[in-house]
Amino acid sequence: MTPDEVNGFVAIQYPAVSEGGFSCEETGEGVALARWRHQPEELRPGGLISGVTQFTLCDLALWFATFTVIGLEAMALTADMSIRFLRPAKGGDLLGRATLVHSGRNRLIGEIALWVDGAPERLVGHATGSYAPPRKEETPNQT
Numbered sequence: 001m002t003p004d005e006v007n008g009f010v011a012i013q014y015p016a017v018s019e020g021g022f023s024c025e026e027t028g029e030g031v032a033l034a035r036w037r038h039q040p041e042e043l044r045p046g047g048l049i050s051g052v053t054q055f056t057l058c059d060l061a062l063w064f065a066t067f068t069v070i071g072l073e074a075m076a077l078t079a080d081m082s083i084r085f086l087r088p089a090k091g092g093d094l095l096g097r098a099t100l101v102h103s104g105r106n107r108l109i110g111e112i113a114l115w116v117d118g119a120p121e122r123l124v125g126h127a128t129g130s131y132a133p134p135r136k137e138e139t140p141n142q143t
Helices: 003-013 051-070
Strands: 022-028 031-036 077-085 094-103 108-116 125-132
Touching (some): 003 022, 022 051
Antiparallel strands (some): 031 094
16 A cells, blocks of 8 residues: 555545644554644644644554555544654654554554654654544345
């Protein structure tokens, strides 16, 4: 699955994502890199990227990572998410790399590292979360 496929799917299923400056940049088995494009009008006082934006990027990065395991699935839903803000986020695009640490039938669990463009070694946040894949409806027995 390519980032273009993810972005095309999301643009149809959840247009607010791309309209808000969010996109999928990279994909791999159980991994996805998401980006929020720096938008000065969306910054908090002091030029800081808001916690809401950081949380949203984490949630989307994990959603994108689930696609690499279960396919493009709009109804994979966030089950839980927790974030720790490590330092102020300012100065450019925000990136988040989600890595799945468990892919089960009922839950996909992952962690997300956040940084400002150009400084992946200086994390601004770290999150953990899980997604619930949609339950496949059982086909009734036909007799």
